[in-house]
Structures are given as structure tokens and as C-alpha cells.
Amino acid sequence: xxxxxxxxxxxxxxxxxxxxxxxxxxxxxxxxxxxxxxxxxxxxxxxxxxxxxxxxxxxxxxxxxxxxxxxxxxxxxxxxxxxxxxxxxxxxxxxxxxxxxxxxxxxxxxxxxxxxxxxxxxxxxxxxxxxxxxxxxxxxxxxxxxxxxxxxxxxxxxxxxxxxxxxxxxxxxxxxxxxxxxxxxxxxxxxxxxxxxxxxxxxxxxxxxxxxxxxxxxxxxxxxxxxxxxxxxxxxxxxxxxxxxxxxxx
Amino acid sequence: xxxxxxxxxxxxxxxxxxxxxxxxxxxxxxxxxxxxxxxxxxxxxxxxxxxxxxxxxxxxxxxxxxxxxxxxxxxxxxxxxxxxxxxxxxxxxxxxxxxxxxxxxxxxxxxxxxxxxxxxxxxxxxxxxxxxxxxxxxxxxxxxxxxxxxxxxxxxxxxxxxxxxxxxxxxxxxxxxxxxxxxxxxxxxxxxxxxxxxxxxxxxxxxxxxxxxxxxxxxxxxxxxxxxxxxxxxxxxxxxxxxxxxxxxxxxxxxxxxxxxxxxxxxxxxxxxxxxxxxxxxxxxxxxxxxxxxxxxxxxxxxxxxxxxxxxxxxxxxxxxxxxxxxxxxxxxxxxxxxxxxxxxxxxxxxxxxxxxxxxxxxxxxxxxxxxxxxxxxxxxxxxxxxxxxxxxxxxxxxxxxxxxxxxxxxxxxxxxxxxxxxxxxxx
Ligand SMILES: Nc1ncnc2c1ncn2[C@@H]1O[C@H](COP(=O)(O)OP(=O)(O)OP(=O)(O)O)[C@@H](O)[C@H]1O
Ligand SMILES: [Mg+2]
Numbered sequence: 118x119x120x121x122x123x124x125x126x127x128x129x130x131x132x133x134x135x136x137x138x139x140x141x142x143x144x145x146x147x148x149x150x151x152x153x154x155x156x157x158x159x160x161x162x163x164x165x166x167x168x169x170x171x172x173x174x175x176x177x178x179x180x181x182x183x184x185x186x187x188x189x190x191x192x193x194x195x196x197x198x199x200x201x202x203x204x205x206x207x208x209x210x211x212x213x214x215x216x217x218x219x220x221x222x223x224x225x226x227x228x229x230x231x232x233x234x235x236x237x238x239x240x241x242x243x244x245x246x247x248x249x250x251x252x253x254x255x256x257x258x259x260x261x262x263x264x265x266x267x268x269x270x271x272x273x274x275x276x277x278x279x280x281x282x283x284x285x286x287x288x289x290x291x292x293x294x295x296x297x298x299x300x301x302x303x304x305x306x307x308x309x310x311x312x313x314x315x316x317x318x319x320x321x322x323x324x325x326x327x328x329x330x331x332x333x334x335x336x337x338x339x340x341x342x343x344x345x346x347x348x349x350x351x352x353x354x355x356x357x358x359x360x361x362x363x364x365x366x367x
Numbered sequence: 368x369x370x371x372x373x374x375x376x377x378x379x380x381x382x383x384x385x386x387x388x389x390x391x392x393x394x395x396x397x398x399x400x401x402x403x404x405x406x407x408x409x410x411x412x413x414x415x416x417x418x419x420x421x422x423x424x425x426x427x428x429x430x431x432x433x434x435x436x437x438x439x440x441x442x443x444x445x446x447x448x449x450x451x452x453x454x455x456x457x458x459x460x461x462x463x464x465x466x467x468x469x470x471x472x473x474x475x476x477x478x479x480x481x482x483x484x485x486x487x488x489x490x491x492x493x494x495x496x497x498x499x500x501x502x503x504x505x506x507x508x509x510x511x512x513x514x515x516x517x518x519x520x521x522x523x524x525x526x527x528x529x530x531x532x533x534x535x536x537x538x539x540x541x542x543x544x545x546x547x548x549x550x551x552x553x554x555x556x557x558x559x560x561x562x563x564x565x566x567x568x569x570x571x572x573x574x575x576x577x578x579x580x581x582x583x584x585x586x587x588x589x590x591x592x593x594x595x596x597x598x599x600x601x602x603x604x605x606x607x608x609x610x611x612x613x614x615x616x617x618x619x620x621x622x623x624x625x626x627x628x629x630x631x632x633x634x635x636x637x638x639x640x641x642x643x644x645x646x647x648x649x650x651x652x653x654x655x656x657x658x659x660x661x662x663x664x665x666x667x668x669x670x671x672x673x674x675x676x677x678x679x680x681x682x683x684x685x686x687x688x689x690x691x692x693x694x695x696x697x698x699x700x701x702x703x704x705x706x707x708x709x710x711x712x713x714x715x716x717x718x719x720x721x722x723x724x725x726x727x728x729x730x731x732x733x734x735x736x737x738x739x740x741x742x743x744x745x746x747x748x749x750x751x752x753x754x755x756x757x758x759x760x761x762x763x764x765x766x767x768x769x770x771x772x773x774x775x776x777x778x779x780x781x782x783x784x785x786x787x788x789x790x791x792x793x794x795x
Contacts, residue, residue, distance in 0.1 A: 171750055172746070173746075194753050194756055194757065194758055194759065197754055197755055197756035202754075205751070211752070211766070213768065213773060214765055214768070214772075219755075222757055222761065223756055223757055226757050230756065283755065
């Protein structure tokens, strides 16, 4: 099993407020696509950040295993190098850090971690060019500072570019579809489909069926008040689209 | 403390030399210094300066006469850093005196300043006392400078290659004095890299480098000056740069500070004509207990000039920085546009910054802005980079770089850009 989350309880660090995640269970195998849906504020982004190791959150109880290893023992960097990728709901702007340089640094960090050779700028540029061609990304994306001044949709596409460069085993994409125009949604979905592989898995956090029209989930979960309250197949999302959350969570 | 101060001051005040006695100007200045004595923190300009640190060192007012054979061959290798672009155009001074010079454009005049002054007395009358600032360190320089640099670029010269001026200090436990008069006439184009460093920089030598630059830029000239302060980590540098700008001239001045235990650079620019544009960009990168004082005075005397100041500081350890800048827009200097911004990145809770951007406006139709920021690296930015598998150390480094990039990116000499990045990395 790729990812196993058992009875996960998490809250904001150093806060007396009640936990955001209140005993969440989830299992993801290789070659699966999981969609996680749920009302605003139900804890979807929190779950994704806890998996990635965001320092704002504290795990109170429970376990997260990745390939059988305890993920909670690992630093953020180590989790990423182990093959976990988080596509941010709100990607951060980093002025002064060139996107191409950043991508090369991220790529080479992984190479070093895996005991492989680092790529020099020339070789990396070749790889980068292939990826941006494959993803239909305009060249100015990599010339600019990381996400600086990018539109909402451009930021999301830049997340996919990072995913394509890093080739993670488990990708958690938090509302990758929000902010994308109709054409971009199609393009991004196609890109994600291209990056699928039998030894990999994807978790798509989304509010809308239209993303799932392009990327067909094997599993759909509904998260409500910090717990997964219902799981099913692709049909569950269609049902939600018709009846809203009211029917699903009662 | 008081005792140390006394000893220190006595070192200076008991100093007499033929040099001072031989010249009326030197004598007068030395007497003014003796009358004034050293300043203290109650002087506005020296409010944040750590005199305790300076006075706790033993520094003699003048380096012994033996000015020959100072460089042994091995030392020469480590310290004669030259930008590849400047191979054919470089002037090396040691303790303020020209050691060697090479220049491809034969119209440019390079000479020792005292020779230039003795050959052309009108030069001396016009420029020697022009540097208006009268603090004690200036008075000392006025009294004790020797050699000096006279750099004269006649009108209508366009240089395609930058010129490097290296100001090397080789005066262990002593003060040394640099005095550079740089005159660029009308319709010129030039890039000048001024590099200050200790000759024995690996030995972290203690010395005091007292430096005066007088820079005159003629009409319509386009000039870039890159001043890089990389003195030994135990040294003191007290610098004063006096800039005079004529009609429609354009000056980009970069003030890049990395070295010295304590450094102070006072930059004064006088806008003496119309249509002048002056960019002043500063970076100071400090760690351990380094201190850096940047003081800027812009005198907008004439109409329709613009200026833009951007100073960025990166402070680690228990370092301290001061930025105080004042823009004075004089009566009649209508249509002035002047901006001043000081941004600071504090990488350690023990680092300290005092920043005082100020405006003084006496003209109409003026666009001025000033401001200062002090901040840390953003946690969300750090997390974003870590989540891509980048190590914490590297993430902090590239975010810090990113902060300075706004200035470094605009350095027009490629090898100087990478040299600056190198100095930055070394000083984090
Ligand atoms: N760093 C934080 N500080 C304070 N509250 C937080 C923080 N992170 C999450 N929360 C709170 O936890 C709850 C869950 O937030 P989360 O972002 O996980 O929701 P979500 O399911 O992703 O919502 P949406 O669909 O709107 O993106 C919300 O009530 C939110 O306000
Ligand atoms: Mg969310």
C-alpha cells in the first residue's frame, strides 16, 4: 500500500481550538486516483499540508505510513524526496528566485537524494524544454521569478510543471482546477493523465465534477468536519453533483 | 573605556610629522581636528557608531614611512583580484598610493593626486577643499593623505570596457588614507569598479581605511560606478563620497558592502544642473558582530532631476546596520522626483537595524517618496521550497539571494554580478 492514514487527528500548533482533522482514515494504492471532495473548511487542504509536513499543524493522534514507513518522522524535504508532491491550492510567489533555477535546484536535490548525478544547467534546460513542450507551457513561465505576478491559472499550471519535473510517486493536487479557464482545465487534465503510471497514485482535491470528467477517479471520498464520512467510486461524485452535500453527509 | 579612548586619541593628537608641517592646508585641518577631537554618540551623525569598539583597538594614525616592498610575491597572488573584463584597464593603489596602472584609452589621464595638484595649482584650488564635509575623519584625511589618485576622462569618450580601481590596504594596526579625485567630462560613457580590500585579507588584519572619493560627472555623461567594500573582517572603514552632477548626466552608483568589522559610508550627491538622473543602489550583508553605517544626503538643487535610492540589508548574527538618508529638495528645484527605500532582512533575532529615511522639501510640483521595511524570510516561502525537496539550508540561501537579486540582477558587468553573489554567499 502506498499511503495509509490511520485515525489522524491534527490541530493548529500551539492553539487551544478543537482539532481540524478528527480521526481521518484513508488508504491509497499504486495505480489509483482518489478524489477528495467536501464543503469549504472541512479540512481538505489541512490534510494535504499535514501529509506534506507543514509546520503550522500538529499531529495529535494517529499515523501516516508511506510505503510502510512512518511519514511523521520525516522532515518536509525528506517527504518530498521520498516521492510526495503537494500541488498547492494557493501557490506562493517567490520574487527574485528564477523559475528555471528553482526547478533545476529541486530536480537536482532529488537526484542527490537518490544518489544520482546532478544535471548541469545545459542538460537540465533540455529536459525542461521537453517538459514545457509536452505540457504546452509558454517559455516565459520559466524565465520569470517563481510564480511572481503569475495569474491564478498560470500558478496552477506551474505546479503541474513542477510535478512533471519531479515525477513524484504520490501527487496530492489541491484544487488544481480552480482558476483554470476551460481550455487550460482540459490541458492540465491531459497533462496529469500523461504523468500517471502504474506505480504512482494521485489524490485530487476538488469541488467540481468537471475535473473528474477528464481524470476518471477510481475512488471518491467525502470529507466533512475533519473526517471521511463516505467513500465510493466515480458515481459518488456524480451523485454529489446532483444532490449536494446535504444528502451525502447526513 | 574612557582610558582607552584617551590613549587612542593621544595616538593621534601627539602625532606630528613633516607632512603636516610642510603644507598650510594640512596644518589647518590637523589643527581643526585637534580642536574638535573625536565625535561621540551624541552627534546625530555618529549616533549609532560603536566608538567603544574602535577605541578598544590600537591604531596608529599613520603607517610608517617604509612604503616599499610591502607586497611579497605570494601575497600578491591572493589579493590582486581583477575582473576579467578589466584585464586591460586597472589601477592598483596600496595605502592610497598608485602601485600600478594600465589603461587602454590613452586620452584618459591617471596620475597621483599630489603630483596633479603640484603640477596644476588651479586643480588644487578648485578641488582640494571642495569635499564639503568637515567631520574629524575628513580632517584627518585632509591632513595625512599621500599620493592619491587623479583620474581624468576628457570629454566625448565612450568606453566599452569597465575600469577597475583597487584600493588595497596594507597597514597593520595603522590608519591609511585614500583620496580619489575622479573627473569625467561631458558626453562620456564609462563603468568604474572600485574595489576596497585588505592586502592580507586572509590574515584578518586590523587597520583603519579612511577614504575620500570626489566624483564629478560632466554634462550628458552616462556613468556607472560600482563601489565594493570588502575590507578585512577586523578592519574599520570610514568612507566619504562626494558626488557632483552636471546637466543631464546620468549616474548609477552601487554601494556594495560585505567586509570590515565596522564601516561607515557617507554619500553626498549634489544635483548641480537640470535633467540629471541618479540611481543609488546599496546592499549590505553583515554577519557576526559586523556593523555598517550608510548615510546618504541628496541635494536636489535644480529643477527636473530625478533620483532613486534603494538600499537592501541582510543581517545575521548580532550584526548592526544603520541607514539614514535625507533627500533635500531646495527652493526652485521644481519637478524633482526622488524616491528612497530601505529594505532589511533580519536573519537572526540578535541583528539590529536603525533606519531613518527623511525628506526635506522646499520646492513645488515635487514627487517624493520614502520608506523602510524590516522583515524576516516568509515561513510559507520556506515551506514551499522544502516541499519540493530542497534542503532547509539551500532554501534559506536562495530566498536570501532572491531578496538581493533585485539589485544584483541590474549589475551590468557579468563577472561582477557573479563576484557579488560570491561575496554574498560567503557573508551569510
Ligand atoms: N493555519 C491555520 N490557522 C487557522 N485556522 C486554520 C489554519 N488552517 C486551517 N484552518 C481552519 O481549519 C479549517 C479547515 O481548513 P482547510 O483549509 O483545510 O479547509 P478546506 O477543506 O481546504 O476548505 P476549502 O474548500 O475552502 O479550500 C477551516 O476552518 C480553517 O479556517
Ligand atoms: Mg482548501
